[in-house]
Amino acid sequence: xxxxxxxxxxxxxxxxxxxxxxxxxxxxxxxxxxxxxxxxxxxxxxxxxxxxxxxxxxxxxxxxxxxxxxxxxxxxxxxxxxxxxxxxxxxxxxxxxxxxxxxxxxxxxxxxxxxxxxxxxxxxxxxxxxxxxxxxxxxxxxxxxxxxxxxxxxxxxxxxxxxxxxxxxxxxxxxxxxxxxxxxxxxxxxxxxxxxxxxxxxxxxxxxxxxxxxxxxxxxxxxxxxxxxxxxxxxxxxxxxxxxxxxxxxxxxxxxxxxxxxxxxxxxxxxxxxxxxxxxxxxxxxxxxxxxxxxxxxxxxxxxxxxxxxxxxxxxxxxxxxxxxxxxxxxxxxxxxxxxxxxxxxxxxxxxxxxxxxxxxxxxxxxxxxxxxxxxxxxxxxxxxxxxxxxxxxxxxxxxxxxxxxxxxxxxxxxxxxxxxxxxxxxxxxxxxxxxxxxxxxxxxxxxxxxxxxxxxxxxxxxxxxxxxxxxxxxxxxxxxxxxxxxxxxxxxxxxxxxxxxxxxxxxxxxxxxxxxxxxxxxxxxxxxxxxxxxxxxxxxxxxxxxxxxxxxxxxxxxxxxxxxxxxxxxxxxxxxxxxxxxxxxxxxxxxxxxxxxxxxxxxxxxxxxxxxxxxxxxxxxxxxxxxxxxxxxxxxxxxxxxxxxxxxxxxxxxxxxxxxxxxxxxxxxxxxxxxxxxxxxxxxxxxxxxxxxxxxxxxxxxxxxxxxxxxxxxx
Amino acid sequence: xxxxxxxxxxxxxxxxxxxxxxxxxxxxxxxxxxxxxxxxxxxxxxxxxxxxxxxxxxxxxxxxxxxxxxxxxxxxxxxxxxxxxxxxxxxxxxxxxxxxxxxxxxxxxxxxxxxxxxxxxxxxxxxxxxxxxxxxxxxxxxxxxx
Numbered sequence: 001x002x003x004x005x006x007x008x009x010x011x012x013x014x015x016x017x018x019x020x021x022x023x024x025x026x027x028x029x030x031x032x033x034x035x036x037x038x039x040x041x042x043x044x045x046x047x048x049x050x051x052x053x054x055x056x057x058x059x060x061x062x063x064x065x066x067x068x069x070x071x072x073x074x075x076x077x078x079x080x081x082x083x084x085x086x087x088x089x090x091x092x093x094x095x096x097x098x099x100x101x102x103x104x105x106x107x108x109x110x111x112x113x114x115x116x117x118x119x120x121x122x123x124x125x126x127x128x129x130x131x132x133x134x135x136x137x138x139x140x141x142x143x144x145x146x147x148x149x150x151x152x153x154x155x156x157x158x159x160x161x162x163x164x165x166x167x168x169x170x171x172x173x174x175x176x177x178x179x180x181x182x183x184x185x186x187x188x189x190x191x192x193x194x195x196x197x198x199x200x201x202x203x204x205x206x207x208x209x210x211x212x213x214x215x216x217x218x219x220x221x222x223x224x225x226x227x228x229x230x231x232x233x234x235x236x237x238x239x240x241x242x243x244x245x246x247x248x249x250x251x252x253x254x255x256x257x258x259x260x261x262x263x264x265x266x267x268x269x270x271x272x273x274x275x276x277x278x279x280x281x282x283x284x285x286x287x288x289x290x291x292x293x294x295x296x297x298x299x300x301x302x303x304x305x306x307x308x309x310x311x312x313x314x315x316x317x318x319x320x321x322x323x324x325x326x327x328x329x330x331x332x333x334x335x336x337x338x339x340x341x342x343x344x345x346x347x348x349x350x351x352x353x354x355x356x357x358x359x360x361x362x363x364x365x366x367x368x369x370x371x372x373x374x375x376x377x378x379x380x381x382x383x384x385x386x387x388x389x390x391x392x393x394x395x396x397x398x399x400x401x402x403x404x405x406x407x408x409x410x411x412x413x414x415x416x417x418x419x420x421x422x423x424x425x426x427x428x429x430x431x432x433x434x435x436x437x438x439x440x441x442x443x444x445x446x447x448x449x450x451x452x453x454x455x456x457x458x459x460x461x462x463x464x465x466x467x468x469x470x471x472x473x474x475x476x477x478x479x480x481x482x483x484x485x486x487x488x489x490x491x492x493x494x495x496x497x498x499x500x501x502x503x504x505x506x507x508x509x510x511x512x513x514x515x516x517x518x519x520x521x522x523x524x525x526x527x528x529x530x531x532x533x534x535x536x537x538x539x540x541x542x543x544x545x546x547x548x549x550x551x552x553x554x555x556x557x558x559x560x561x562x563x564x565x566x567x568x569x570x571x572x573x574x575x576x577x578x579x580x581x582x583x584x585x586x587x588x589x590x591x592x593x594x595x596x597x598x599x600x601x602x603x604x605x606x607x608x609x610x611x612x613x614x615x616x617x618x619x620x621x622x623x624x625x626x627x628x629x630x631x632x633x634x635x636x637x638x639x640x641x642x643x644x645x646x647x648x649x650x651x652x653x654x655x656x657x658x659x660x661x662x663x664x665x666x667x668x669x670x671x672x673x674x675x676x677x678x679x680x681x682x683x684x685x686x687x688x689x690x691x692x693x694x695x696x697x698x699x700x701x702x703x704x705x706x707x708x709x710x711x712x713x714x715x716x
Numbered sequence: 717x718x719x720x721x722x723x724x725x726x727x728x729x730x731x732x733x734x735x736x737x738x739x740x741x742x743x744x745x746x747x748x749x750x751x752x753x754x755x756x757x758x759x760x761x762x763x764x765x766x767x768x769x770x771x772x773x774x775x776x777x778x779x780x781x782x783x784x785x786x787x788x789x790x791x792x793x794x795x796x797x798x799x800x801x802x803x804x805x806x807x808x809x810x811x812x813x814x815x816x817x818x819x820x821x822x823x824x825x826x827x828x829x830x831x832x833x834x835x836x837x838x839x840x841x842x843x844x845x846x847x848x849x850x851x852x853x854x855x856x857x858x859x860x861x862x
Contacts (some may be wrong), residue, residue, distance in 0.1 A: 535800050589750060698760055
């Protein structure tokens with residue numbers, strides 16, 4: 001260890017000891033509490049290890065995870081007993097792996113949450129049968145000591161996760177090697193990718209997730225065999241898109257690790273563990289980008305890195321946002337610029353949310369486009385007079401697409417935060433550019449047009465997902481589908497509404513104007529108040545979520561994975577100040593009426609006339625994007641480990657196999673030496689698409705680990 | 717309006733006027749009510765179904781349920797703003813007081829309630845000892861709609 005590192009380590013240890021000293025005696029003044037000091041202290045450690053990754057070290061919550069301090073906590077649990085609180089945590093947490101901690105850990109976490117909301121410690125230890133009304137002992141006031149302990153908590157969490165999912169050789173370039181015969185990726189290659197390559201997120205700029213390869217067909221797909229597999233990093237959320245170029249697969253693992261593998265054999269060529277180490281449910285880095293001699297990755301700590309594609313060494317890196325932000329949506333390169341979005345904009349922050357562009361060669365930032373319109377800017381008057389600080393949300397957590405002829409890039413923008421308009425006090429205001437499609441000039445970041453699908457959205461129903469660019473003769477369209485399950489068709493030259501189609505039951509909109517695309521919310525949604533339960537079908541799982549569609553160009557079919565679940569959702573009051581806000585809601589889950597408890601639905605629409613061609617349902621939802629091919633086969637994977645191939649024209653299942661865990665991510669197809677391959681990953685972690693089926697499907701049992709890549713091909 | 721259009725409109729109007737004279741069929745699958753981690757074990761896994769006929773404004777309901785984790789205590793027909801949206805009871809139903817059993821009852825619908833039935837905003841709820849505010853629920857839809 002270097003002298004500097006020794007000094008830093010020593011300083012950190014002193015801070016930690018000092019923090020612990022300051023934390024323990026002051027924190028737990030003796031009283032008639034239902035838990036002990038020791039339990040709350042141990043619970044704090046367990047919380048930062050197993051809970052803070054989603055609920056945040058400051059208890060503010062984020063994404064699908066509600067806040068656990070102050071109003072949010074008291075609204076959710078104030079009228080319940082401490083035994084119910086314990087039961088709630090054991091039954092549902094950690095997300096995706098409920099019941100996986102020890103009884104002692106759950107007991108301690110319960111004690112910590114009570115203490116962090118103003119309850120006093122006492123002599124008697126808490127146990128799972130201790131039943132006292134939470135509001136009788138907790139005030140909802142977070143003790144200053146809890147705030148002071150947050151940084152300590154963050155450090156502990158990182159170290160604990162690192163220990164649990166031990167990395168073989170620390171951080172940085174952990175495996176050195178060189179890609180032989182590397183070929184630079186040109187603009188021409190990105191615009192017209194070779195049939196056997198997968199150079200970007202959705203394979204082409206138009207976002208089709210379509211491979212023109214024809215070797216694997218609906219007739220021979222039943223003979224697919226495993227060619228090789230690769231264990232990936234555990235921990236965090238794995239939602240990977242393998243990128244394949246010149247015989248090399250570039251793979252984005254959790255914990256912000258990038259690997260280059262020989263795509264023929266699965267042999268590792270180089271590995272860069274950029275870090276930081278993932279925490280539970282930490283968002284996945286969905287896709288890398290590749291351009292010239294560099295691989296680009298936006299990491300979960302809101303940074304962007306350019307790596308030398310030949311050897312994995314970092315060429316440049318830039319900061320995207322503040323420490324509470326993240327970047328999970330993947331990266332796109334267009335006209336020599338690296339574009340990426342930003343997420344983690346739940347809590348009130350001075351930097352708001354935006355899309356960024358960087359020079360691919362130098363890393364110099366070219367432009368930012370603020371996705372929450374700011375005061376004094378166009379659209380800035382749609383926030384009910386809120387100051388910029390209180391303009392939360394507008395995350396861009398799915399990378400955009402691009403039309404080279406129009407030189408326009410298309411991005412979806414997520415909803416406003418907090419979720420409830422009554423919580424954030426915007427009421428009927430549109431809150432641009434949330435829940436919109438944006439058309440931007442990639443050279444300048446200037447807005448060409450926008451279309452807001454859901455003005456003033458307030459039920460966590462994102463419209464952020466893939467924008468698919470499809471031409472019908474001279475008509476240039478953009479199609480997208482969000483959590484409400486409405487398939488939208490826009491004119492991508494002008495942004496004019498063309499059509500909308502409901503792909504599954506929804507009760508959020510009482511009306512959709514089929515001339516203008518304007519939606520009218522159900523009356524109780526318009527009249528909402530905080531602490532009121534509202535029904536949302538679909539719920540935050542979607543409808544449609546990040547599991548992207550595939551446009552099978554030969555058949556003109558857009559194949560869409562859908563989920564059928566509903567929630568009752570209750571918005572909370574929030575602190576209208578720096579660091580306040582958050583998503584601020586509780587949820588209860590139920591099956592979508594009329595679905596016979598089938599959560600998964602796969603449907604194909606002909607895009608020219610928006611007519612449904614086929615659909616079928618199954619018990620479990622789909623956790624992968626759809627991949628379709630020129631061979632007339634579509635691939636999709638599900639929550640219960642099944643990876644299926646269907647005939648594109650009929651939807652009939654023509655092959656399926658069972659993998660090691662939930663099939664999750666973005667399957668791709670590539671070819672080498674005249675052979676076509678299908679690559680798909682299994683993975684855990686994530687938000688509603690993992691959380692809802694975990695709660696609703698009692699019979700599905702999954703391993704607690706299993707991030708893995710599988711590569712299939714026809715027999716030799 | 718063209719002549720075929722007028723004929724079609726008249727035929728549609730006659731059909732609509734004639735509808736109350738015939739018994740219309742409805743059905744609902746009964747699924748667990750909204751739950752969170754605390755009451756999940758009390759309701760998840762329970763199941764049921766009902767059929768209903770509307771005859772002259774009278775809705776007659778019969779069905780069954782099973783797999784409750786505690787005895788059923790009551791049932792009701794309820795009205796919400798839309799399918800999937802909970803609301804108030806408009807009539808009580810008779811249920812077997814067991815973990816599986818039958819549900820039945822008759823209710824005379826007023827105009828607003830009949831309109832709610834047509835837009836799938838009427839639903840059936842069964843309560844139980846462990847879930848007194850609802851264990852199973854299901855929205856009535858025309859037979860064959862599912």
